[in-house]
Amino acid sequence: DARFRARRTDMKEDEKSKVGERKEESGFKIPDAFRKEYEATLREQLEKLPELWESGQLSDVRFITHKIRGNAGIFGYAEMGKWAGEIEDAIIDGLPLDGELFLKNAARYLSEIGKI
Numbered sequence: 001d002a003r004f005r006a007r008r009t010d011m012k013e014d015e016k017s018k019v020g021e022r023k024e025e026s027g028f029k030i031p032d033a034f035r036k037e038y039e040a041t042l043r044e045q046l047e048k049l050p051e052l053w054e055s056g057q058l059s060d061v062r063f064i065t066h067k068i069r070g071n072a073g074i075f076g077y078a079e080m081g082k083w084a085g086e087i088e089d090a091i092i093d094g095l096p097l098d099g100e101l102f103l104k105n106a107a108r109y110l111s112e113i114g115k116i
Contacts, residue, residue, distance in 0.1 A: 030075060038075050039113050042068065046110040050103050062091040076116045080109045 045064045052060045065084040072081030083105055090097050 035075060038071065043110065043113050046106055049106045053099060053102060058091050062088050083109065
């Protein structure tokens with residue numbers, strides 16, 4: 001939407017990087033209440049992944065990683081979104097996944113929620 005692009009480009013560089021403000025990939029500050037709600041949902045999603053993985057429910061793993069892939073970057077979790085996308089793509093393509101590494105990364109990303 002043009003009005004959002006205009007607002008983003010009108011911001012001075014020092015305004016984009018004020019200490020204590022969180023600017024997401026879009027350049028906008030997401031309200032803390034909205035961020036906290038998303039982070040709670042994200043935490044729930046990441047907590048479900050190990051059980052789903054270990055029980056072989058790959059379609060559910062794919063569903064959750066798809067949601068993380070689509071939303072994480074908006075809230076500043078770009079690396080997590082990329083990881084989720086790689087997992088989703090591998091499941092879709094039927095590629096083998098390293099379960100130990102998958103679980104390790106899921107735990108690492110879970111521990112990073114709220115630290116950005």
